[in-house]
Amino acid sequence: MTLRSVSRPGTAVTSEGARDITRSLPEEVPVALVFDGSTQAVMMATPSDVADFALGFALSEEIVTDLAQVADFETVEHDRGIEARLWLRGGASAQLLERQRRSMGPTGCGLCGIDSLDAALRPLPRLPLGPVRLTRAEVASATEALRAHQPLHDQTRAVHAAGFLLPGNGIVLAREDVGRHNALDKLIGAMARGGVDASKGAIVLTSRVSVDMVQKAVLAKCPILIAVSAPTELAMRTADEARLTVAAFARAGGFDLYSAPERITDGASDVA
Template identity: 40%
Template sequence: MKESGGALSLWVQTYQQGRSEELHDLLADEVPVALVYNGVSHAVMMASPIDLDDFALGFSLSEGILADASELYDWALQETDAGWVVEMTIASQRMAALKARRRNLTGRTGCGLCGTESLDQAIRPITQVQAPQLSHSAVQRALAALEQYQPLQAITGASHGAAWCSLEGEILLMREDVGRHNALDKLIGAMASGRPSQPTLDHALEQQGFALVSSRASYEMVHKSASVGIGALVSVSAATALAVQQAQLADQLLIGFARPGRHVVYHRPTAQAVANG
């Protein structure tokens, strides 16, 4: 197989309407990614091998390993025969806190709680957020544009996307991954990195907006987005009951089943959080 931008090429055999054919296809790549902090391996996640710097930073923030991007002093990316390794140097006080948590995650693509040591650790306290005033038309505008911002999904049909959108529904930034949690972490990391020509996390939250994800709204998606101050989460698929409960605790605007011409508001923090128009 030949790799290209998060996808691998492969000859496949298709069968359609009684006819078999050999075709060239593109498959989403999925590799182990080890996240190493100050020389200590903390997490191994299955992910798309693109935007791994964003993934490492976003995971560190959404999992509470770092409180701010400035606490990541340096990082290096290394490819090995077994996968990818992201070596990070973080603030000593954050490393001490990480060691105290005694967590060692070995995560599959859809896993958000792998490695949690007890039931008491499963549901962590959630951060309070400020929900923006969001119009129904803005949700629909962002949804209509989502497909054209997902090149990996377009060629493989097997990746998730997470987008940061303005309150007018314009998609400002997008990240993709085979895992829905990873895609959101990559978006968070990209925004927190402060690169020129893209919205920074602090500025984006100050100006307000919403996150749009191509997956269901699970507990982890609500928790990760709220952990960095995102006040509104819109998902293409349904929300779980626990996700709604957590959105209520965080005072986060939660919308799901976002499809052309319709969507469902699961939690609206104030009477005006979703405006007509």
């Protein structure tokens, strides 16, 4: 079984001198996402929650629209990486033949292998404006709440996380990975597998907000995206069109609210 982290000896050098140390470093391996025998993408990822990753990728990239379209799944470990093999049912399998997406995605790359501008900037559905509401306090504390669900980060200080915040309940699910896009795909896959309704809460990220992160959140039908860092302007234009609420720079008890502010309230959160 591939380890998520590996201890490595080294030397810490400071103004006071040098000393021997041992650090836990996060492992990353090539994960081939194989659909009906054809490799659609090879992403560098943390070798944990691979099923969540593969199924979340399939959903967020619109290879499938429902897990019922996946007929079978298996992971196969090789000396140099992991294959996540999915077999699709008839309709989804036929659609796959029309969109051959192959990529070698380095860590942090979310649109690798997209071979047309139309595919990169795909149209998104518009999210309904109700009824999910979060309080300002819940948004302001969201990224700090996510910290309690990041054991691999605590061990290595080198991975991202994505969590799901349920109004009135805090972070109820989280996933980690060396890649921020991978962490979000893992979360989406875990939610789908666990029957967690993304439309009832908010996705919380330890990263910036790029357009592909907005696309993944909207396609998961999640109405609110909270991030510790900044959004891009393209991400915000896309969020505006999809009516996705984006709260960025959520840290130190505050946040910047850029789009669909109606979902953030001064009073009690909507826990219905």
